[in-house]
Each structure stands twice: as C-alpha cells, then as structure tokens.
Amino acid sequence: MKGLLQHRKLRAPCGIIGGICASFNKGNAVISTPSLLHAEGLTSIRSERTLFSGVSFTLGRGELLHVEGPNGAGKSTLLRMLAGLFSDYQGAIKWLDGQAATSEEVRRQTLFLGHKAGIKAELSALENLAWQQQLDGVQANAWDLLEQIGLLGLEDIPAQQLSAGQQRRIALTRLWYSPALVWLLDEPFTALDRQGIQLLEQRMQEHLSTGGGIIMTSHQRLSVPAATILLGAEVMNYD
C-alpha cells in the first residue's frame, strides 16, 4: 500500500489468536514515502496472555495513527515497543525506510510521552523545563514555552502543588521544541481542559503539516484526521 493515496476505508485482515484481533484502518490518511516507521507482524505475549498478534502498519510523513482498544488491550505496550522501551516482542520495526539503523538515531527521531506526566514533583514548572531540556539536549526559551502552554504566572510553584492538567502541560512543552520526527503519545489529553485539548490538537496539526508523524493512544474521539490501529476487538465495521 506504500505510496498510495487511500480515499476508501479498508477492512484489513485480522490476526486472531484466541479471539484477539488486531487490524488497521487507513481511513482518509495519505501514505507518503519515505515512511517514518514500518511495523511488521508485531506480537506481544505478556504473562502467557496474547495481547495482540500480527499487527502491521506504516507511518508516513504527515500521518496520524490512533491506537484504540479497550483497557488492557496493549496500547501502551505497543507504544513502548515502538519507543524501544519494551523489547519482549515478536515482529519487526523499521525506521525511516531503514535509514535510522542505530538505537541512537532512533532515539533522536522519536519523542515518547508516557501516560503519566513524568515530571519532577518537587521542581517548579521553570525548573522542570530546564531539566527536561537538559535531558533532551535542547535549549529553548523557557518563558516562551510557559506562555505557549498557558503556565505563565505559575512558573515558580512546585509541580506537586499544581493541578493534574497543569502538570500535564509541563510535560507537553517538549512537543513545542523537540526536533523528533515521530511522536509517540500515550493518552496525551489526560487531565487537559477543553482549551488544553485544542492547544495540543493545534500543535499536533502543525507537526503533521511539517512532515512529522504521530502514533497516539486516546480513549477520546480525535478532531485531527487519523487512521486507526484497533487492538483487542474482533468485530470492526468501517462501512
């Protein structure tokens, strides 16, 4: 399917093991080459339970893949596999048409945000930004970031005294400066208010429009056009 423009929704064959199905719907997405990431036959068995099997998909430039499925279907596991944080799986993951061969190159091209905010509770927003940027090897204007993410005025308060949504905003600032092409976002809308969701969707659109790609989990409906990877459900009807 690589290189084709898909207007129709496709019903992909499911790999079913013990009633578990994983399939891929290209939706209205445009597949462009070279691909950012290609996954082939990904299979995950945890504690002797098959979470999913035979999951294959391609992430093209400007494309958003939405990983959906019920609690425990393996959505976070899949993202962690793609991020190189979980290696106990079968199948293959190829980056940038094979051009990013080393784990260091993959790491540079990937930004993973887990479903927890992943910030330091005792540090302020400003200090967290400095810490994050040091880890990421990037220098961006912290005050601009605070303004963009709506945290100006709260910069000196320890993160543990901020609300869950405000803490999430601190973590999300990485999306405003990261040079990574591929974003792997696990439930990024968690705790965000409506304005925060809009802000994040706008940032995602910008990333896609500049040739980046996003694979994300979310239990909520997206307003940004996305193809779907459905885990843990046998019956799918796209018509």
Ligand SMILES: Nc1ncnc2c1ncn2[C@@H]1O[C@H](COP(=O)(O)OP(=O)(O)OP(=O)(O)O)[C@@H](O)[C@H]1O
């Ligand atoms: N460290 C672990 N060891 C063994 N099994 C685990 C481990 N972590 C998660 N699991 C199991 O893997 C399964 C999938 O977990 P995962 O977090 O990927 O699901 P999910 O689809 O993201 O769920 P949710 O929608 O609730 O976030 C769960 O049944 C979970 O119990």
